[in-house]
Amino acid sequence: MIKNLAKNAQNAKDASRVLATLSTEEKNEALLAIAKGIEKNKAKILSANLIDIKNAKKNNLSHALIDRLTLTPKRIKNICKSLKQLTKLPDPVGRVLSKITRPNKLRIEKVSVPIGVIGIIYESRPNVTVDAASLCLKAGNAVILRGGKESINSNITLSQIMINSLSKTKVPSDSIQMIKSTDRKIVNHLLKMDKYIDLIIPRGGKGLIQFVAKNSTIPVIKHSDGICHTYIDKDADIDIAKAVCFNAKVQRPGVCNAMETLLVHKDIAKDFLPQMIDMFRNAGVEIRGCEKTKKLVSKIKPAKTKDWSTEYLDLILSIKIVSSEEEAINHINTYGSCHSDAIITKTSSSADRFLKEIDSATVYVNSSTRFTDGGEFGLGAEIGISTGKLHARGPMGLEELTTYKYLVFGKGQVRE
Amino acid sequence: MIKNLAKNAQNAKDASRVLATLSTEEKNEALLAIAKGIEKNKAKILSANLIDIKNAKKNNLSHALIDRLTLTPKRIKNICKSLKQLTKLPDPVGRVLSKITRPNKLRIEKVSVPIGVIGIIYESRPNVTVDAASLCLKAGNAVILRGGKESINSNITLSQIMINSLSKTKVPSDSIQMIKSTDRKIVNHLLKMDKYIDLIIPRGGKGLIQFVAKNSTIPVIKHSDGICHTYIDKDADIDIAKAVCFNAKVQRPGVCNAMETLLVHKDIAKDFLPQMIDMFRNAGVEIRGCEKTKKLVSKIKPAKTKDWSTEYLDLILSIKIVSSEEEAINHINTYGSCHSDAIITKTSSSADRFLKEIDSATVYVNSSTRFTDGGEFGLGAEIGISTGKLHARGPMGLEELTTYKYLVFGKGQVRE
Numbered sequence: 001m002i003k004n005l006a007k008n009a010q011n012a013k014d015a016s017r018v019l020a021t022l023s024t025e026e027k028n029e030a031l032l033a034i035a036k037g038i039e040k041n042k043a044k045i046l047s048a049n050l051i052d053i054k055n056a057k058k059n060n061l062s063h064a065l066i067d068r069l070t071l072t073p074k075r076i077k078n079i080c081k082s083l084k085q086l087t088k089l090p091d092p093v094g095r096v097l098s099k100i101t102r103p104n105k106l107r108i109e110k111v112s113v114p115i116g117v118i119g120i121i122y123e124s125r126p127n128v129t130v131d132a133a134s135l136c137l138k139a140g141n142a143v144i145l146r147g148g149k150e151s152i153n154s155n156i157t158l159s160q161i162m163i164n165s166l167s168k169t170k171v172p173s174d175s176i177q178m179i180k181s182t183d184r185k186i187v188n189h190l191l192k193m194d195k196y197i198d199l200i201i202p203r204g205g206k207g208l209i210q211f212v213a214k215n216s217t218i219p220v221i222k223h224s225d226g227i228c229h230t231y232i233d234k235d236a237d238i239d240i241a242k243a244v245c246f247n248a249k250v251q252r253p254g255v256c257n258a259m260e261t262l263l264v265h266k267d268i269a270k271d272f273l274p275q276m277i278d279m280f281r282n283a284g285v286e287i288r289g290c291e292k293t294k295k296l297v298s299k300i301k302p303a304k305t306k307d308w309s310t311e312y313l314d315l316i317l318s319i320k321i322v323s324s325e326e327e328a329i330n331h332i333n334t335y336g337s338c339h340s341d342a343i344i345t346k347t348s349s350s351a352d353r354f355l356k357e358i359d360s361a362t363v364y365v366n367s368s369t370r371f372t373d374g375g376e377f378g379l380g381a382e383i384g385i386s387t388g389k390l391h392a393r394g395p396m397g398l399e400e401l402t403t404y405k406y407l408v409f410g411k412g413q414v415r416e
Numbered sequence: 417m418i419k420n421l422a423k424n425a426q427n428a429k430d431a432s433r434v435l436a437t438l439s440t441e442e443k444n445e446a447l448l449a450i451a452k453g454i455e456k457n458k459a460k461i462l463s464a465n466l467i468d469i470k471n472a473k474k475n476n477l478s479h480a481l482i483d484r485l486t487l488t489p490k491r492i493k494n495i496c497k498s499l500k501q502l503t504k505l506p507d508p509v510g511r512v513l514s515k516i517t518r519p520n521k522l523r524i525e526k527v528s529v530p531i532g533v534i535g536i537i538y539e540s541r542p543n544v545t546v547d548a549a550s551l552c553l554k555a556g557n558a559v560i561l562r563g564g565k566e567s568i569n570s571n572i573t574l575s576q577i578m579i580n581s582l583s584k585t586k587v588p589s590d591s592i593q594m595i596k597s598t599d600r601k602i603v604n605h606l607l608k609m610d611k612y613i614d615l616i617i618p619r620g621g622k623g624l625i626q627f628v629a630k631n632s633t634i635p636v637i638k639h640s641d642g643i644c645h646t647y648i649d650k651d652a653d654i655d656i657a658k659a660v661c662f663n664a665k666v667q668r669p670g671v672c673n674a675m676e677t678l679l680v681h682k683d684i685a686k687d688f689l690p691q692m693i694d695m696f697r698n699a700g701v702e703i704r705g706c707e708k709t710k711k712l713v714s715k716i717k718p719a720k721t722k723d724w725s726t727e728y729l730d731l732i733l734s735i736k737i738v739s740s741e742e743e744a745i746n747h748i749n750t751y752g753s754c755h756s757d758a759i760i761t762k763t764s765s766s767a768d769r770f771l772k773e774i775d776s777a778t779v780y781v782n783s784s785t786r787f788t789d790g791g792e793f794g795l796g797a798e799i800g801i802s803t804g805k806l807h808a809r810g811p812m813g814l815e816e817l818t819t820y821k822y823l824v825f826g827k828g829q830v831r832e
Contacts, residue, residue, distance in 0.1 A: 004508070017749070021772055100794050106783060108793060115805055116775065118426035195631065198805050213610065213633045217626075219806045220635070240828035270722060300521065333433070355823050356437055367826025376831070377524060378516050389531055389614050389819045390635045391807040403805045406793070407771050410783025412656035414663035415792070 002189050005249040008177045009144065009196035012117045014176035016142040020114045022170055024091040030171035031134055035083040037165030038130065038158070042076055049126065056150055061385055064254060069151045070126045075338040079130050082381070086138055089380045091303035092398040093140045112402040114140030116198035118330035119190055120383075121146045121212060123204040132201075133176050135168035135383050141403035142175040146190065146203075149182035156180055171290065191216035203384050219393055223384040226256030226339035231328040231354070234267040238365055241344040242276055247368040248342070250283045254313045257340050257372040257384060261308060261318045263328045269296060269321045277319075285315045286324040293323035308335040325350055329357045335362060338387050340369040341392075361387065363393035420534065423558065424593045425612035428533045431590035433556040433703040436530045438586055440507040441452050446587035447550055451499040453581030454574070457596055458492055465542065480670060482737055484565045485540045495546050495554060498797070502554055505796045508814040509556045509719035523825040528818040529617050530556030532614035534605055536799075537562045537621075537628060539620040543569035549578055550590050555652040558591040560613065562606065564620075565598035572596055607632035619800050637789045637808055639800040641727040642672030642755035644785040647770070649761035650683040657760040658780055663784040664758070666699045673756050673788040675735045677724060679744045685712060685737045693735075701731045710736035724751040741766055745773045752776060754803050756810075777803065777810035793804035 019027075038045065050072040056066045059209075061400060095112040102108065107331035109199045118141045120132045125267050128129060129147055136143035166173045194217045202212040202276070203223040212220055230248055232241045248259035252258040264273055269292070278289055287293075288303040307318040322328045323341075332341050342364035343354040362372045372394060374382025379397030386392045392400035435443075450562065451732045454461065465487040472482045512529040536548045543564055545702045546762035563571040575594035582589045597604060610633045618628040619639040628636055646664055680689055689832070693703055693713050699761035701708075705717040716735075717766060723734040724747070738744045741759075748757050757771040758780035767781045778788045788810060790798025796812030802808040808816035 017775070020775075048659070100796060102792070106787060106792075135476075186463055217629045219804065222805070237828070241804065243828055243830055251831055322541070357433065359436075360821065360825060362822040364824045365826060367824060367829040368831055370831040371522060372822075372823060372831070376518070376522075378518060388635060390637070393819055394822050403809055405776065406778040406784060406810050407790075408778060408780045408787060410781060412653070412659055413783040415667055415784055415786040 005179070005189055006193065006196075007223065009190075009193045011122040011145055011174040012142040012177050013196040016114065016116045018172050019175055020093075022140065026170040027091070027140070028087040029040055029136055030137060030166055031083050031087050033128070033169050034162050035080040036077065036132065037161045038083075039080055041161050045076060045154065045157055045161070046071060046073070048153040048202060049151075051153045052126075052151050056266070059289045061150065065124060065150070069126060071126060071153070071154060075127065079127050081132065083134055086134055088380055089138070089398060097404055104413050105411065106227070106324040106413050109407045109409075110290040110404050111407060113405050115142065115403050117142045117196055118401070119144045119146065119197045119200045119218070120204045121187060121200065121204070121208065123148040123208070124150045126151040126158060128203070129155045129158045129178070129211065130162065131381075132383055133159070134199045134402060135172065135381055135398060137175060139398050141401060142177070144177045144179065144190070145386045146187060146290060152180075152182055167412045178357040185408070187211075188215050191218060192220045200382065205295070220388070221386050221390070221396070222388045223396075225337050226258070226385070226387070227260050227309060227311050227335065227337040228257055228261050228339055229261045229263055229336060230334045230369065231322075231325070231332070231341070231349065232265060232268055232272055233325060233343055233350050235346045235367040236267075236268060236272070237343040237346060237366075238272050238363060241272060242279060242369045244278055244342065244344060245276060246283070248370055249280065249285060249317050251370060253315050255370075256311070257369050258313070259317065260312055261312065261320065261335070263331060264321050265325070265328070266292070266321050266323055268292075270331045271298060273319070273321075280317060283315070285317050286314065288318045292319040292402070293319045296321070325353060329354065330351040333357070333359050333413070338389070339385065340364065340372040342367065342369050361385070374415065421595070421602060421605055421727045422609065422612075423596055425533065425606075425609045428560055428593050429557040429612040430587035432532045432556075435461060435553070435556045435591055436509075436559060438556065442586040443490070443507070443554055443556070444503040445555060446582055446585040447499050447503050449581040449585050450546070450550065450578050451496040454499075455496055458489065461492060461570065461573050461577070461822070462487060462489070464569040465567075466540075467569045468567050476555045477566065481540060483617050484540060485570070487542060491543065495543050498547065499550055502550055502797055505554070505814060507554070508818045513820055516668050521827070521831050522829050525823045525825075526719065526820050527823060528815070529680070529821050531817060531819050532562065534566055534817070535613045535616045537603060537616065537618045537620070537633070538626065539564040540566045542567040542574060543736060544619070545571045545574045545594070546578065547797075547831065548668055548799055549575070551797055551814060551817060553591060553652060555585060555814050557817060558593070559642070560593045560595065562595045562603060562799055568596075568598055576661040577822065584645045586814040599637045603627075604631050605704050610634045613651065617799065636804070637802050637806070637812070638804045641753050642801070642803070643676050643725060643727050643751065643753040644676050644755055645677045645748045645752060645757045647679040647690055647738075647759045648681060648787065649686055649749070649758070649759055649763065649766050650681040651762045652684060652688070652760040653762060653782075654684075656687050657688060658695060660758065660760060660782070660784045662694060662695055662699070664786055665696065665701060666731070667786060669731050671786075672727070673730070673785050674787070675733065675785055676726065677736065679747060680737050680739050681741070681744070682708070682737065682739055685709075689713060689735070689737075696733060699731070701733050704732065704734045707735040709735045712737070727753070741769060744772065749773075750776050754805070755801065756780065756788040758783065779802070
């Protein structure tokens with residue numbers, strides 16, 4: 001098994017060398033071939049997915065989880081639509097990032113190039129199989145996919161269809177590899193293959209991310225949890241505060257950019273919190289509050305220390321009343337996950353301070369954290385939201401799936 | 417000891433929060449204060465350095481190594497000169513990297529910000545202590561330094577002077593931390609402090625780099641060895657080839673961008689190699705050649721497989737005659753270290769292919785690999801040469817010591 005894995009990784013590396021030399025047209029043709037292959041094999045995909053759904057039900061997985069791994073004709077259609085849209089996006093490879101001619105006439109160009117081989121470790125959604133592979137391919141990278149065991153049948157079928165679809169294109173079929181074993185040991189071996197793999201992107205919960213960070217000798221860009229905050233400053237516009245907080249918590253609570261903790265300045269708490277909590281309760285949101293919140297509004301469950309660092313992904317919200325903006329900032333930098341945090345304020349100096357001191361990928365003034373998303377940011381597509389600080393931070397699109405190299409053009413220059 | 421280390425790392429994190437908010441002037445004042453402190457304490461530094469030199473001699477370290485760790489009044493003057501020059505470079509923090517206003521009027525700015533806390537693990541040169549700390553500081557980062565045991569006395573003295581010099585500036589003195597223990601176990605603990613440290617930069621040999629990559633749960637940008645190649649294409653200008661190869665090998669053989677392997681197309685070998693080898697031999701270069709090289713020129717030592725992946729850092733050169741550009745490219749991508757590689761050719765299609773297919777940080781046409789350097793590239797200063805692909809590749813200057821975040825300005829926007 002391990003020997004196979006090394007061979008697969010080496011094949012991916014070889015394929016990446018070819019991929020790096022292909023034109024935009026050649027890569028787009030491959031993406032269209034994949035879309036065609038998926039459309040043609042819809043029935044096969046749905047029946048593989050049915051096995052995953054049956055197993056999930058047998059194993060008593062939650063309704064939300066089963067929904068996430070379910071493919072429908074409409075969802076398959078959307079996968080194909082995304083593939084076609086991807087062909088319309090500009091090629092991230094070959095951009096001249098900077099250019100300089102030195103006094104000795106040496107001409108130096110910094111140009112974007114593919115990263116090489118990318119390993120993606122993800123959880124239950126089978127559409128990620130196609131999304132991730134196609135984004136990597138468009139950016140000229142080979143990809144090694146390791147999906148969750150819940151959607152293993154869907155993943156194997158989808159990847160086999162993608163690989164078969166490449167056969168009549170210029171993209172080597174080794175550019176897409178799927179790990180079929182669901183044994184976690186295999187991930188541990190994968191994480192040591194720094195000879196062949198250039199980057200690991202883990203997408204999932206804290207457990208997965210920590211396992212990967214601990215065991216990988218390959219650079220990692222983590223896509224971890226989103227413990228997102230909204231801080232209501234003492235002079236906030238209360239209508240804006242209510243609308244933004246409601247949206248950030250309720251519109252889609254199961255995603256990483258939803259609000260998990262609401263921080264409220266003590267001077268505005270009385271005017272704002274009772275109304276806000278009413279709105280939340282009417283929408284079915286469970287409130288867990290600090291001591292001060294409990295004093296202000298009746299029948300609030302107490303928030304424990306653990307709540308401040310919990311990503312509920314559900315209709316649950318922790319609330320804390322703070323004495324100052326500084327306390328809010330410290331709370332966020334201590335318990336947050338460096339994802340997305342917002343301030344609601346009318347004072348520009350408060351906004352400036354928040355923007356400067358909050359150590360997160362995306363910092364908002366007077367708007368909902370729910371906007372942290374490649375599409376909403378105008379990136380066209382995204383492989384996920386990086387919660388790391390190196391190479392890519394926040395929504396990670398096609399450009400972030402490239403690196404650069406320096407090309408130096410001389411006429412015999414030597415160093416003095 | 418471990419408890420102290422964690423406390424130090426946490427103090428560095430707290431200092432980094434302050435550093436991130438300082439103005440360019442406040443940071444520059446601190447750099448000038450450090451320069452002043454070093455000038456004032458020259459005698460103290462030299463006597464600490466003398467202890468290191470004595471120990472090195474007692475331990476029979478090589479002449480080259482002793483030279484590297486030796487400080488002289490002139491070298492100290494240069495350290496101070498670099499500090500002053502650093503104040504003249506533009507602040508890498510606060511650059512607006514991109515800007516977009518979305519259809520919903522949300523204004524999104526991508527701006528450069530400090531990374532946070534950077535751990536630098538380096539080997540014998542004590543000037544790195546000041547260079548690394550000052551570059552990190554200018555980019556708004558706190559730094560934790562771990563130098564080699566050979567220069568421990570110099571490093572402790574230099575860092576203590578730097579820390580003392582900060583006392584009357586706005587930069588918190590916890591922004592610079594030096595690990596005084598030379599126990600390797602302490603590095604292992606440092607590499608696990610992902611809660612406080614955002615980036616580890618190891619500068620040194622393969623052993624150090626592999627140790628760090630294996631044990632770090634913190635992102636790593638490696639500054640590893642340079643196994644640099646020059647490939648002489650079949651139609652190369654022989655005068656250019658000779659001048660460039662001589663420079664790449666002989667001008668300063670002990671540095672990472674010096675040539676270690678020369679690849680020569682078989683069609684030009686007879687016209688080029690005998691003269692070239694003569695030049696090298698006259699300069700005292702030991703040649704290790706492949707079978708074909710040995711047939712062409714007499715008295716050549718055989719190159720073993722190990723030679724192709726050895727960074728000599730010395731007047732030794734391995735030579736291989738290849739049958740095609742493809743063979744040269746495969747050799748470089750197999751045995752190289754992704755640092756700097758050059759082609760000498762008159763054919764633009766050969767140059768293009770080489771530039772595209774060589775998977776290295778810097779790829780040269782008709783010039784010496786010795787130019788891979790922050791100063792030569794116009795970066796002003798460099799913390800080293802990254803041989804990794806993520807975040808920073810090749811010469812790593814001030815801009816590469818920053819990351820970015822997204823600032824989003826709204827007026828109550830919510831997601832539909």
